[in-house]
Structure formats: C-alpha cells, structure tokens
Amino acid sequence: MSRNRSGADGATDGVAEGVAGPKKAIVVYRSHSGVTRRYGEAIAAFASDIGVAARVVSVGECDMVDLAGADYLLLGCWTSGLFVIAQHPDEPWLAFVRDMPELSAGAPRIGLFTTYKLRTGSQFSKMRAALAGKAAAPVLELQSRDGSLSAPDRSALERFLA
Numbered sequence: 001m002s003r004n005r006s007g008a009d010g011a012t013d014g015v016a017e018g019v020a021g022p023k024k025a026i027v028v029y030r031s032h033s034g035v036t037r038r039y040g041e042a043i044a045a046f047a048s049d050i051g052v053a054a055r056v057v058s059v060g061e062c063d064m065v066d067l068a069g070a071d072y073l074l075l076g077c078w079t080s081g082l083f084v085i086a087q088h089p090d091e092p093w094l095a096f097v098r099d100m101p102e103l104s105a106g107a108p109r110i111g112l113f114t115t116y117k118l119r120t121g122s123q124f125s126k127m128r129a130a131l132a133g134k135a136a137a138p139v140l141e142l143q144s145r146d147g148s149l150s151a152p153d154r155s156a157l158e159r160f161l162a
C-alpha cells in the first residue's frame, strides 16, 4: 500500500503527499593525493549534521543525472600550478565540468572548494570561468590546507545551506 494514500476520512497515514523531504547536496571532488577528498567528506558530514542529505563522490564516480535533482552542488578540486602563480584546477576536473549538463540558473546552488599548500591564487577564478554558462554563479568558496573544516568554513556552509 502506498504510504501516501489518503484514508476514507481524507486523512493521510503519516506521510502527506507533496511534503518535501530533506534538501539534497552533492559534493563532487577531484583529489590527487587525498586531501581534497577528505575536505569534501568533511563538508558532506557537516551538511548531514545540519539536516541536509549529502552525498560525496569523485568526478569519476558522479552520475551526471543526479546533478539537476540536487539543491546544492559543491565542486572541489586540488590547486595545481607553480605554487606562487598560475593556479588552476586539473584536467580531470575541467573535463568533468565540460561534460556536465547545463543546469538551470535556479538550482542547484553552487559552492566551490579547494585545498592548497601556499596560495590558491587564480584557482577559484579558473573554476568559475570553467563553470560559466553551465550553472548559476558560485556563491561559496572554501579553502583548506589540510582538508579540515575551520570554524569560518562551518559558518559559511551554514549560510550556504540555509
């Protein structure tokens, strides 16, 4: 029996039709040696803690069909470059963005994250440029040296996921 079916008196048996479930977040990362993966996992764990259904997948694992159904999409890539200049996302991340379907401007809400050693430099502007025309402009940028979530990261994520 459907859990949504109305009873004879018109009441539902617990789960009303049309009631939205938790908001959905997909965290998609590209990691070379694991730090960005850990950052993505920390982001997803924080989202889950505040009631958002979050999944974390690598660029290679992500099913493009899931993206349009997400309320939030967080895209992360390690910082590649010459340490002080010419930072950019790596080719597998860029290829993922090229292959992404065009997402409507309204949803999902887009956030970016990266890990680095010295400076992120042009990393976020390169990520934004790759995404232009594919999705709404990102409204969050998070960065970490060690893949852990800082207190400011948590506050920014809370506002992003509100």
Ligand SMILES: Cc1cc2nc3c(=O)[nH]c(=O)nc-3n(C[C@H](O)[C@H](O)[C@H](O)COP(=O)(O)O)c2cc1C
Pocket (backbone or CB within 6 Å): 030, 031, 032, 033, 034, 035, 036, 037, 078, 079, 080, 081, 082, 083, 084, 085, 086, 087, 115, 116, 117, 118, 119, 120, 145
């Ligand atoms: C080839 C190479 C280039 C890098 N270029 C930069 C850079 O330009 N700026 C920076 O701050 N870190 C740079 N890093 C450091 C990485 O961004 C950093 O270690 C990152 O956390 C690695 O993430 P991952 O473990 O997810 O691969 C570079 C690392 C490598 C291997």
